[in-house]
Each structure stands twice: as structure tokens, then as C-alpha cells.
Amino acid sequence: MKPALRRLLPSPATAITVSEAYDVQRRPRVDRPWIGLCMVASLDGSVSVDGTSGGLGNANDLEVLLTLRELADIVLVGAGTARGEGYGPPRTPGKRIGVVTNSGGVDLETDLFASGSGFLIAPRTADIDETRVQVIRAGDDRVDLAAGVARLHEVCASVQYVQAEGGPRLNGALLTADLIDELDLTWSPRLVGGYGPRLTTGAAETDRSFELAHLLADDDGFVFSRWVRRAC
Ligand SMILES: NC(=O)c1ccc[n+]([C@@H]2O[C@H](COP(=O)([O-])OP(=O)(O)OC[C@H]3O[C@@H](n4cnc5c(N)ncnc54)[C@H](OP(=O)(O)O)[C@@H]3O)[C@@H](O)[C@H]2O)c1
Structure with missing residues (x-):
């Protein structure tokens, strides 16, 4: 059983669910x-x-x-965490998980990529077989994260x-x-x-x-x- 959750701020509430607390309006960015x-x-x-x-x-x-x-x-994760924590596919079919890597040294045999949910954000110089995985190329020899984020609509049109x-x-x-x-x-x-x-x-x-x-x-x-x- 999950331990009971209460809200301390902004207004105290003795019984609150995770969903009530986190499913809130986020300021839209243009x-x-x-x-x-x-x-x-x-x-x-x-x-x-x-x-x-x-x-x-x-x-x-x-x-x-x-x-x-x-x-x-979309979910983003560093390659170190994807490797170390054994990232698998998300529960929701169709949701995409982007793994950020400079080297391109990411195991494409894992379920994350076999399921089609995984994609990579990598620099142009990273040696990656693009017939096996969708790649957003951003930056020359290191990932340019701002440029990568600006192109996320390539994997999810309405991100x-x-x-x-x-x-x-x-x-x-x-x-x-x-x-x-x-x-x-x-x-x-x-x-x-x-x-x-x-x-x-x-x-x-x-x-x-x-x-x-x-x-x-x-x-x-x-x-x-x-x-x-x-x-x-
Ligand atoms: N407590 C938590 O909530 C939490 C959450 C996540 C992870 N962790 C822990 O954090 C540790 C891993 O930390 P970490 O810093 O090594 O992991 P990381 O940030 O997930 O991974 C580092 C690797 O990701 C790639 N990378 C990260 N940032 C990049 C960038 N800006 N541009 C291009 N590539 C980038 C590089 O991969 P390449 O080597 O492929 O180039 C780099 O070697 C683990 O112990 C994990 O358990 C904790």
C-alpha cells in the first residue's frame, strides 16, 4: 500500500493523490x-x-x-542513465523516449529501441546506423540541446x-x-x-x-x- 500523501503548500490538504497534485495547467511556451x-x-x-x-x-x-x-x-534521458538504469519502453504505446548521446554508443538491441519508442539526439559526427533508429542531429561534435529541443516536433508533431x-x-x-x-x-x-x-x-x-x-x-x-x- 502506498503511504498516505498530504499537501503542505500552497494550501494544506490531508488526502491528495499524485495525479491531483501534478496534473496541473502548465504555462504554454511559444x-x-x-x-x-x-x-x-x-x-x-x-x-x-x-x-x-x-x-x-x-x-x-x-x-x-x-x-x-x-x-x-516526450521523455528525454541521458545515455548514461538509459544504460545504467536499463530504460525500457514507456507504458503508453506511441510515447517516445529520446536518449541524448554524444558518442552514439547506445545499445539499439534493447526493448526501448526494438519497440520503436526510443530515438536518439546526437551530434552530426556520431556514428549511428540511421536505418535502425530515428536520430535528431543537433550540433557538430557535441549535442546542441537547444537545437535538439527545437526539432522535437520531428518525432511528435504536437509536442x-x-x-x-x-x-x-x-x-x-x-x-x-x-x-x-x-x-x-x-x-x-x-x-x-x-x-x-x-x-x-x-x-x-x-x-x-x-x-x-x-x-x-x-x-x-x-x-x-x-x-x-x-x-x-
Ligand atoms: N536520482 C535520480 O532521480 C536520477 C535520475 C537519473 C539518473 N540518476 C543517476 O545518475 C547517474 C548517471 O549520471 P550521468 O550524469 O552519468 O548520466 P546521464 O546524464 O544520464 O548520462 C551521461 C551521458 O549521456 C550523454 N549526455 C548527457 N548529456 C549530454 C549532452 N548534453 N550532450 C550529449 N550527450 C549527453 C553522454 O552519453 P555518451 O557517453 O553516449 O556520449 C554522457 O556520457 C546514475 O547513477 C543514475 O542512477 C539519478
Whole structure:
């Protein structure tokens, strides 16, 4: 059974579902799709334990990820996370998952690609067999994320909402390019130590400001926050 969820902010509510909390109107953008980043972190800021995020989450956290995935038109993930977490096809037929890679070293034999839901975002120089997978080419020898995002309509004509699911290096590149409109961050109630990465890695030092849209907590002590980029 999932631990009971309550809303602390903006208005306290004792019984709330993940769907009620996250299926909300998102500010439409005209220049590009809205991009939300969904992550779970320990209290000491690590996003992995033993090399994966699985040990940090709980049932409500998984439901947040899957609910946001349902709401999104496209999911984006870094190649490191796709490889390390064994990304498979999404539950909803037709939903596309884009794997961001510089090298093109992505296993096309996995179910993600065999199902037709996987596609790649890669630079022009990456050696990829395009008869086996759809590729958005953006950038010369490194992915130009802004250019890649601008071409997502090639895989989903009506793309308005993109869910990014990490990992930290992809997040760092999204942050540098100012491509994060929403952060859905779960705090796992544990200190894990170690050398796991933080939410973003490799981003240029920057200062992007966000507003707290909601704060939820469950009976396991998990805290669920939703942050929206402050309008400039
Ligand atoms: N807690 C969470 O919510 C959460 C979520 C996701 C991941 N994680 C954890 O994060 C760790 C993986 O972190 P990571 O930083 O190595 O993963 P990552 O960002 O998923 O992957 C890094 C790889 O993705 C490609 N890539 C990422 N950003 C790119 C960009 N801007 N342009 C082109 N290619 C890009 C490159 O692939 P190529 O090598 O193919 O060029 C790069 O080597 C794992 O431990 C995972 O469990 C945690």
C-alpha cells in the first residue's frame, strides 16, 4: 500500500493523490516545449546509491515519475542513465523516449529501441546506423540541446511538454542552456554519504530562480516539491 500523501503548500490538504497534485495547467511556451525535470535526491544531495536511483525512491516517488511521464508528450534521458538504469519502453504505446548521446554508443538491441519508442539526439559526427533508429542531429561534435529541443516536433508533431529524467550530466547541460522550466524534486529521508553525483553535473556556474508551486509529504517521510522557473 502506498503511504498516505498530504499537501503542505500552497494550501494544506490531508488526502491528495499524485495525479491531483501534478496534473496541473502548465504555462504554454511559444518558443519551445515546456521542459520539466523529475529527480529524487537524498537529504545530503546524492542522486544515486550503488550507481542507480532506485534505492532512493518509494512507491509515491515512482508514481510521480510515471504520472509526469503520462502527462508529457516526450521523455528525454541521458545515455548514461538509459544504460545504467536499463530504460525500457514507456507504458503508453506511441510515447517516445529520446536518449541524448554524444558518442552514439547506445545499445539499439534493447526493448526501448526494438519497440520503436526510443530515438536518439546526437551530434552530426556520431556514428549511428540511421536505418535502425530515428536520430535528431543537433550540433557538430557535441549535442546542441537547444537545437535538439527545437526539432522535437520531428518525432511528435504536437509536442508541448517534455519530461527530462536525468541524469546529472544531461541536467547540467539543460541548466546551462536555460532549458529547465520545472523541477519536480523528491527528497528521500536518508543520508547516504558516498560520492554519488548531485542533481546537476558540469553546468556552468549560474543563477536561475524558481518559485515553489507545491510541497507534499507522505507517511514515509518523503517530501515532494514542484518548482517552476520564475518568469524573468
Ligand atoms: N536520482 C535520480 O532521480 C536520477 C535520475 C537519473 C539518473 N540518476 C543517476 O545518475 C547517474 C548517471 O549520471 P550521468 O550524469 O552519468 O548520466 P546521464 O546524464 O544520464 O548520462 C551521461 C551521458 O549521456 C550523454 N549526455 C548527457 N548529456 C549530454 C549532452 N548534453 N550532450 C550529449 N550527450 C549527453 C553522454 O552519453 P555518451 O557517453 O553516449 O556520449 C554522457 O556520457 C546514475 O547513477 C543514475 O542512477 C539519478
